[in-house]
Structure formats: C-alpha cells, structure tokens
Amino acid sequence: MANVSESAHGEVAHDGHDVHAHAHPDFLQHHFDTPAQQFDASKLGMWVFIATEILMFGGLFCAYAIWRGLEPEIFDQAHHFLNKILGATNTVVLLFSSLTAALAVRSAQVGKRNATSAYLIITILCAFVFLIVKYFEYSHKFHLGLLPGHCFGHPGMSAAIQNGEEVGTCLRMQGDASPVMPEWVKAVDESGHVQLLSPRANMFFGLYFVMTGLHLIHVLVGMSVLTWVLIKNLRGTFSPQYFTPVDLGALYWHLVDLVWIYLFPLLYLVGKPE
C-alpha cells in the first residue's frame, strides 16, 4: 500500500487527478481513511452547525411570535414603516445570490475553476447590493427616530433637542429602574400616510433591528467566508474530488438566504394592508 507522506493541506496546485482507492491525496487529512469519509463528515458537521444557527435565530422568532400575539396592533401599524419594495428587492438579490452560490458549487464539482470564481464573485457582489439597500433602510429609520428602546422618537439617537440642536445620546450602559419613556412619533409611512406611533411601537423596532442586525452580521461573515473560498479557488486548490470548502461556504450563504426568506414576510408583509 502506498505510504505517501502528507504535504501541507491542499495548498499545492494540482489538477483533478485520479484517486485510486489506496493513494493518499493531499487534501485527505491524516485522521480520515478515505475522501468520501472526510466529505461526509464535513457535510454533516456543517449541517449540525446550520441546526445551531437555526436555533439561535429561532429564539428571536419566538420573541417575535409572542409579541405579535400579544400586541398585534403595534405590529400591524409599525410594519407600514418598512418599505416592501426595498425588502422585496433584497429578497430577490439574496435568492439570486443563492443561485450563483449553487452554481459555483456545481462548477467546482465538475472542475470548472473559472466558472467557480465567476459565480463566487457575483455572489459576493449581490451581498454588497444587499448591504447597500440595508444601509438606505437603516438610515431612513435613523432619521425618523424609528429606533429601538429608549432611542425611539429620538432621530439620530439624540437624547434631546434643545434650540434645534442635539444634546447627548439616548443610549445607556444599563437599563434604568425608572426609564425615561420613549416618545410618540409622528411620521410618514411608506404609503405616504402620516401616522402617529405609540411609544410602545419601539418594541417592533427593537425586534426589527435585532433580527435584521444579527442577519446582517451573518451576511458580513458569509461574505468573508466566500472571499476566502474564492482566494483558495484562484490558487487552484479544488477539484472534482475536493471542493468541500466551496460546498460548505455556499451552504452558509444559503443559510443566510433561508433566514431572510422568513424575515422578509414576517417583518415587511404581514399586517393589515391599507
């Protein structure tokens, strides 16, 4: 049986070579017996990780479900301050990026290095588009004062407006025993109607920012992961026998898309239409 000494893990460029049952390819780690075992283990590990992410986001969906059940009027009203078109655009962008991520994996599976790189780049660009749209949404709320917690009603996170100038910030290092209550907010919603939001609407915006904020962090992580995979691909690390990082990176990206598939209707779409 061939006793091939192990090189550094998969950094050396090689074309997809014939792997005989007894050869010891560079990408095969020392504690695995076969590439199939390594691949199965990596995929299972990724799916277990995805399960943990679902449970983590799930806690937020639980909070959403409970608050929506107890305070449906607040949710119905507040969601009109989210722009459905921007939300739908983000949805389409993420779905498209999921497609290109899946195509990147497919290209890696058949050994087409350039196509893999191209698809990965498009995926990352879509992520940038998502970020830009999110920036517009967040800054709009920032200016209206549709912010979480005690910052609700304080445009630009100001604590007070004196003589037309901002004074201090509404953020605190810890909650207060007797908090200053959020203010009523009069603002124009996305359909152009002026609405008066009660101070308790900050509950909705708190959930909105925490949920989309956590999702945003995952988008950033996903972009980094895909960039790293792209770099490895450009170095020629992958082959039809070894494309695991592309597969796992794409799986992470699909997870990001999955979370958004649920976030979008629950935050933007469900509520009494005008």
Added chain:
Amino acid sequence: MAAVDIPLVGGHAEDEHGDPHANYLKAKHGIASWMLTVDHKRIGLMYLTMVSIAFLIGGVFALLVRLELFTRGKTIVDGETYNRFFTLHGAVMVFLFIIPSVPAALGNFFLPIMIGAKDVAFPRINLLSFYIYLLGLAVILLSLVLGAVDTGWTFYTPYSVQTANSVLSMTMGVFILGFSSILTGLNFLVTVHTMRAPGITWQRMPLFVWGMYATALIQVLATPVLAITLLLLFSERFFGIGIFDPKLGGDPVLFQHFFWFYSHPAVYIMIVPGMAINSELIATFSRRAIFGQFAIAMSSVALAILGFLVWGHHLFVAGMSEFATMIFSALTFLVAIPSGVKVFNWTATMYKGSIVWASPMLYAMAFIFLFTIGGLTGLFLGTLSVDVHLTDTYFVVAHFHYVMMGGTVIAFLGGLLYWWPKMTGKMHDETKAKIAFWLVFVGFNTVFIPQFIMGSRGMPRRYYDYLPQFEPFHKASTIGSWILATGLFLTAYTLLEALWRGKRAPRNPWGSAGYEWMTDTPPCLANFHATPVFTRGPYDYHLATPEELSTGWDEVEAESAGAHGDKSHRDKTKKNGEAKR
C-alpha cells in the same frame, strides 16, 4: 478478539504530527507542540488542567460562601459581597467547570479511542474550542476584576438589566464559552456518525460513547438558545428594547423561559456524561456485561430529548399560567424514568458480579447512592404543589448539589482515577485515593443533608442572614465543607503524586474488557497501531480472551523485580484482577 492486524489505511510514516506509533506524550516536545496540538488526547489533558483550575476557583468561592454563613449576620463580608460570592461560585462552576468537564476532558481523550478512530472528526476545531474556552475564561476573570456580578448565576431580569455591576463582561464570557461547548458537541456528533471502526455497530458502542453522543445532541441544540438569550439581555441593557420590561410592554418571565430552555437541558449536559462514566466503572469492577446495555444507551438519548420539554419547572412560582405549570409538572415526572432505568440496570449488573472495591468503584457506588437521593428530591420539586413550598429554599440547593456534585463530580473523580493509568501511564496510590474518597463522601453529606432539612423548614436560598433556628444547620454544613475540601485536595494530590512517584502502569491494570484498554497505556499517537476490528462488545467478559483481560501487573513486577514496591498493593490488585471463571 485480538485486534486484527490491518495496516492503517492511508497510514503515514512520521509526519508533522509526529510518529503515529510513539507514546502520545512523547511524540513531540516543547510547549508549542502542546499549544498547537491537534491530538485529541493532548487537547483533553489541556482541558482537564483548565477545568481543574476552574473547579478550584469555584470551590474557593463555595468555601467563602459557607464561611460567611457559619454565623448569623456578618461573618467575613457584607451582603453585597456575599451576593457576588455565590453568583461567581455558580457561574464559574456551571460554565467553566461542570459543563466542559467530562465531555471536553475525558470525552475528548476517550471517545475516539473507544470507537477505534485516530482522532475526532475535526481536530483543528477541537483545538479552536479549547482556545475559545480560554477566551471565555479570560473574559469572566475580567468581569471579576471589574467588580463582579451579584445577580445570581441565572441573571434574572429586571435586576440584571438595571444593576450597575459588570453584567456585560460576565454574560459575554458565558456567550463565548457557549461556542466552545457547541463546537465540542458538533465534533462528537460527527465523529460518532462517521468514524467508527469496523465492527463497532451502534449496539456495540461503549456506553461512555453513547453518553457523549447524547450530551453532544443537547449541547448542539440547546446552547444556541443561551446565545440568543444573552444577546437579548445585552440589547435590553444597552438599548432598552423592552422585551423584558413590563413598562415597555415586555415580560421578565420571558427571560426566564429563554434562559431555562437552555439551562435545563444544560443540567443533562452535566449529568449524562457522569452516568456514562458510571456505566463503564460498574461493568469493569463487576466484571460482567452491563445489564440491558442498549436500554442504558437509549435512556441517555431519551434524557437528552425529554430534557428539552421540562424547563418550565424552574418557573413554577414565577407567575406562569396554571395550564403551563401543570404541563411542565407532568413532563418532569416523565424525565425521571430514563434515570431510573439506568439505576436499576447498574444494580442488576452488580448482581452475581465479581466486585472489586478499587477506588473508582467506591465512587461508582457513591454515585448511585447520591444521585438517587438527588433524583428523588427532584421529583419532590417537580410536584407542583410541593414545589410552591420548597422552591427557592435550601432544599433546591441541596437537590442540585446532590445531582451535580454527588452525581457528576463524583463520577468525574471516579473516571479520573479509573483512567489515570491509561492517560498518564502511571498508577496512583489506591490507599490515599480511598481515604480521600471517604473524606469526600462524608464531607459531602455533612454539607448537604442539613440543607435538605433547613430548606424544608423554610430557610430561603441566596440569603445572607438567617433566623436563629437555622444556625446549627449552617454550622454543620460549613464544617462539612471543610471535610469535603480536604478530601478533594487529597484526591488531587494523589493524582498529581502519581505523575512523579507512581509506578508504571501496565496496559490494563483493572482487567477491563473495554476497548480503550486494548491499546497501549498510554496510547500511541494514532491510538491504535493498526485499525482495529472489533468482533465482540466492550463488556463481553465471556468473549474476551485471557490475554485481553490480563492486567499486565506480572510484567511490571518482573521489570522492577527486587526493587521497592508496594507489595500489598500489587497483590491485592492482582488477586482482584483475576477473572472468576
């Protein structure tokens, strides 16, 4: 079975990991070879070192708590500091010691060996989980320096939102530690699914591995919810999003639901590994196949799943709806059943077995006794009407110490004594170990039996001061804590002493049929010299060959023939190690 000599598939000569056939402790040298190791055995030892330090820190806080409670009123510190002491005792013990202890230290070491694998599925992630643990430890120590937290380890809102103390750094430390736990669990799950050696079917898998598997299931499914709980607490504190604040439309009980959805399964992360160790000890020291092996395996998985359904029993008096309290109470009764299966099966295993009273077996017996008390008192607390009187009293404190300390810590100590020769290649002094055991056992009961009594008479928990009628109980409890501490220090000393003064251990000093004893002591770097093929179960004493079961003391004695040696110790072990056929 003799391990069939199949060359390692894809086996290498010496590579950057070291010679796969060399003793793992000697394969590579230097501090970098430890800090950058991907060998699960070395990682297990590093974890063992850290959790022992954590146990020491948490134990010191416990001694301080008990010392303060020795007399009424102020004994050594004021109330505010006392609150910090018990909070830190709880947080350090739960998150830094007990949750990682068995899985990360012993599980990391033995799970791959027991399934005939060379390592866990993701060795680098294993090392990463260790560094994440270190980071979490550092952040918690930082929170200590920043003034520490006095909320209790449960961080209930609204106090944890409003208090000026260092809640942020403490919860961030716990958040970080959660990821270490998740990664360990993920690793174990994938390892058990994909890396079992030929012949190790699910039915044949050792019960310790089943226990680690069930624990991994819980770690992976429950810990993410802890992460989101702490994130929401942080958002509440910093932004005031109001999810736990009634004035803003929130509900503080929601925090408790979130928190206990993780923390109840967490107690099964703590106990299932202890039970898993116990199965191994009882089989070896009764020299019999475990009675109902698959039933015990399934009971571990059942505990893992049922443990997710009962978290509300921590909220019985928090203001939950009556309907919810009734559901949770009924489900809590269900979760006692798998534990019962184990206790009965262990007892049946011992019947007509050939019992050896080595120190690990003493711990195994203590486990059954103490865990049964803890488990039964858990049923009292799960009974809704009784819980209304017992909750938040010392009865609860005694209950969970019986299961966590009388259960997990006792099993952990038993496991350490059992596997110390395998891990280190040295034999510890059994006499000292047994004396230490009795100190631990007597001390432990002296601490906690008075707590059951005063709890049922109304002594509330987490109280700095108390009524005069409780003083004798508190005094007894504190004295017990000193006895317990002495026993624990003596155990630690016994184990450490073995490292430089212990005799060289033979391959299989206890004469066990377990898979891990079929390989070198200490194991070689690749765990086995050849991929093993197992044709019998790990407890099949009737199928194991005499060569597999031989303790090897003869060879060790022959090597040091004529030299000093604890003759009585050798004879006793040798006599007890021989099978009754």
Added chain:
Amino acid sequence: MATEHAHAAPEDDGNVHVHVASTQFYVGIFAALILLTLLTVRVSYYDFGSANIIIALVVATMKASLVAAFFMHLRYDKLFNTLAFLSAFLFLAIFILLTYDDLGVRGRRSPSYITTVDPRTGEPAPGGEPATSATSNELPGEAPKEGRGSAEKK
C-alpha cells in the same frame, strides 16, 4: 448541459460521488423562488384577517424547502443531514409552543381565581385588582383609568 445523475447506490471506492444537477435545473428552481416571492408580495396587499400570517409562512416554507432541498442538495445527500436540519425546527417549535402557552395567556385570569371580596371580612380583597398596566391599553404617561384604586379604599 445534460444532467448527470449518480447511481442510486454510491460506489464504495472511498471516492467522493455527488449528484451534479444541470445549470438549467438551478435556474428553474430560481424562477420558482421568484414566482413565490412575487406571489407573497402580491398577496400582502389583500387582507385575509388571521390567515395573512399563515399564507405568508406557508409560502416562505415552500421557498425555504426549495432552497434547502435543491440549492443545499439535501434531496441528494445522506438522510441524516435532513434529520439534523429538521430537528432544529422541531425543538424550536417545542420552545415556541410551550413558551406561548404561558406568555399567550398573560394577564388573563382563570375565573375561579378572581376574588374581589375577602369572604372573612367582606372587605375588598387585595388580590381583586384589575389587570396591570402591562396588559391594559393605557399608554405610558397617561393617567390610569378610574376605578383602579377602588380596591384599596376601605
């Protein structure tokens, strides 16, 4: 490009064998996802009452299933991967349901528990207060409604 399908029984040579779908197939799935997205947005302009959220979740689940089964290859992977994925949702459901059965009834009291008069003395009972501010429709900063303090009057 033609779709290449692996054999139902994977070859046991230790090599990696995966199902490779065609580009058209993936684009087809994408088209279905877009259609479902358009559907869910269109439907959101109509009010179906409490069915709104159910429709939205059903469509979202259909989209998620397509992504999971085909983009994430669960359909062609080992079954246990799907089990791992679904079990997360199962435990999440347990969490939400059992928490909701407490939080969902917050503020509502069982009729048998309502006492407004202490039977021994005939005085108003301290437990007989109406719902707290957290559950009333009063907004913070407003004066509480009349009658809340009446239970305290002797």
